Amino acid sequence: MPKMKEIAAVLGISTLVGLGGAGAVYSAIDVPERDQFTVQAAGAPSATIDDPQDVLTPEDEQRLQRDTANINAADVVTDFHYMVFKTNHENILDDVEELLRSQYPELIDQSKGENGRPADGVLIVGVGLDPRQAFIYGGDDVTQELMLDDDSYRESLLDAMKPGVNEGNIPSGLFRTANLAMDADGLSDRKFSDAENDRGGAIIGAGMGGFGASTAVGAGVVAVRSNRRKAIAKAREDYELVTHEYTRLAGRLDEVDVRANSLSSAFADETLRRQWAEVRDRFLGMNELVHGAQGLSSINMDDDKDVYKHRKQLADAAESVDHVSNAEDNIDRLFGVEHGDPATRRADLSTIREDMLRARTEVKDAGLRQELDYLMQRIEALDANPSSPTFVDDFVRVLGDYRVILDQVKKKQFSDVKEREKLTAPAVYESGFWYGGYVPYVHMHAWHESNVKADQAASSSSSSVSSSGFSAGGGSSRF
The missing domain is CATH 3.10.310.50 (Diaminopimelate Epimerase; Chain A, domain 1)
Structure with a gap:
């Protein structure tokens, strides 16, 4: 928040500037007659x-x-x-x-x-x-x-x-x-009230004119200072993230790369590998920025001006670290499911079950709800035997059927407004990533809510x- 001393200084200087015009305007504007x-x-x-x-x-x-x-x-x-x-x-x-x-x-x-x-x-x-x-x-x-x-x-x-x-x-x-x-009487009352308010606003506006002009400038200065402080604080957070996580992630990068390219089930496709390659290469490209002589080490983190100057560099580096960290988590999860880790498989089944339960609660079509019930029974069967040699194939079929159901939900329930933004599956470097090309119900619901709000803003009244x-x-x- 802006500092109170700054606000008080602006108000104190401004108050005495603009009181002269109110009396003249008061006498110049006629009192409205009903x-x-x-x-x-x-x-x-x-x-x-x-x-x-x-x-x-x-x-x-x-x-x-x-x-x-x-x-x-x-x-x-x-x-x-x-x-x-x-x-x-x-x-x-x-x-x-x-x-x-x-x-x-x-x-x-x-x-x-x-x-x-x-x-x-x-x-x-x-x-x-x-x-x-x-x-x-x-x-x-x-x-x-x-x-x-x-x-x-x-x-x-x-x-x-x-x-x-x-x-x-x-x-x-x-x-x-x-x-x-x-209603004629109601309209008369409103028109008279509006006229009174317009006169009062003109009088106050005249009295506040000088005050408002000087206050506006001062308030702008306070807002700029506040935003600058926030940007500097965020830049310092980004610096801490990058300097603490970059080296550790870099040490694991080859291992993650091997896992990403060794995934052989239907969980992995060219899109997933391309997304991983993009974030990996961007991350590697940050090495000079992080460790080079003219990189982050050259920033004087005790100097607000220097930190503010390099805020975009710090934000880009922090985003790259976040993306690689998310991708590592998602690739490790897929690797665990594909290679038979029971705990990882059960954790994923739990996540999907939770998404299906929400869909089952909110989907209006009775036929789709029945299909979701059957799909949840198949999830329970998978959960009962996570070490099954056919687990991955069975799981892929469940995911495929769930995707078909959610496509129908989108058409039947979420097509009531214009698609002002395209529905896309989360990328492997995003925290909401599930499986390549799959859009969870919770993600689809949030997308629809965003479209509804945008549509209301564009068309309401x-x-x-x-x-x-x-x-x-x-x-x-x-x-």
């Missing part, structure tokens, strides 16, 4: 429910119509639609566009945008269930009056829908969002252009 922000109400909107795949029951639709009749809606909304899709595109605006063009072409103003936009007066509130997305779209006038272009506010509207849908009460979720979005170029105010949110 009447200026009144949203005209038109009473209950006439709602059309579009449910092309019959997700809602007749009772659901009647309830939704009944509840909607209680909304005191802003008069800007003249064509209001609920939409529910059982299955939908990743970009749900594609589904909205298709429905509008086939059923309500008059609600598209083709003169706007690249390929049309919703006509003025249109508001659409809906949900897609696979993949699950809440959405709200509107014509340009509706978007402006209902503040659908305010990202954080729009997200709050969409969030209101999610609990009801998650609980299986779709009408409740849709109504909550529609009521919050259209921002799906405002369809594949055809049709666009709309508002947005969507995954959940």
Whole structure:
């Protein structure tokens, strides 16, 4: 953390700089009057429910119509639609566009945008269930009056829908969002509150202007110093790792190399040997850096400036040491399994059993769960006789069958979002390495979670252009 003395010094110097402007701004900006922000109400909107795949029951639709009749809606909304899709595109605006063009072409103003936009007066509130997305779209006038272009506010509207849908009460979720979005009194309150906040922010901003300018510079200096200290500390850790481990690993390198190239079972392939050769050669290439006259020994580790200057060299050397150490562990493990060491075989079976158990718990497909049960029985049989002469062949078949099952899990359960990063098997020099070309379930699950987060960040509340170029105010949110 930045030192408190540094922060105090920055604040102390800055506080006296910028207090002069607040009074002038206070008197210059008019106090907002509530009447200026009144949203005209038109009473209950006439709602059309579009449910092309019959997700809602007749009772659901009647309830939704009944509840909607209680909304005191802003008069800007003249064509209001609920939409529910059982299955939908990743970009749900594609589904909205298709429905509008086939059923309500008059609600598209083709003169706007690249390929049309919703006509003025249109508001659409809906949900897609696979993949699950809440959405709200509107014509340009509706978007402006209902503040659908305010990202954080729009997200709050969409969030209101999610609990009801998650609980299986779709009408409740849709109504909550529609009521919050259209309620004239609520909109009036929000617009007035925003105006008050804007005035207060301008006054505070004027008073803090000088303070903020000097503080920003000072804070930047503190941040740079803090980051520099962290980098120096990490460089010293890297130095300790390299100087303590490099020589010991180098002494075992030939032995590991022999083992890596003597693996003859299906555990070893050209990819594994290539990966090992790459980390081995990189490690050997570090010898001059570690032991040479102009290498690490020339760095004055008591001098922060010198340590910081050589931080990248130290990081590269430490990474090489880590890679060779991981590769050694993985190659020794494969060698032990291949050459009949019962303890190593049982340890690997335990690791795989644990991965299968997690997959068995989380996989949704009943057929795949049954296949996992059978596979675990085969693991138990191997564990009962780790010295079997057919152990390696039997084990390879189990791994092959598990890979086939996990491929199906990926297709059926982990294909709900775009693959924003490729799923790759861990390399032999990585700690997550299992067997050449095999991806454990835990690794696949983490990959999927990463894709989900990336997809949410990219698309949450921002799906405002369809594949055809049709666009709309508002947005969507995954959940």
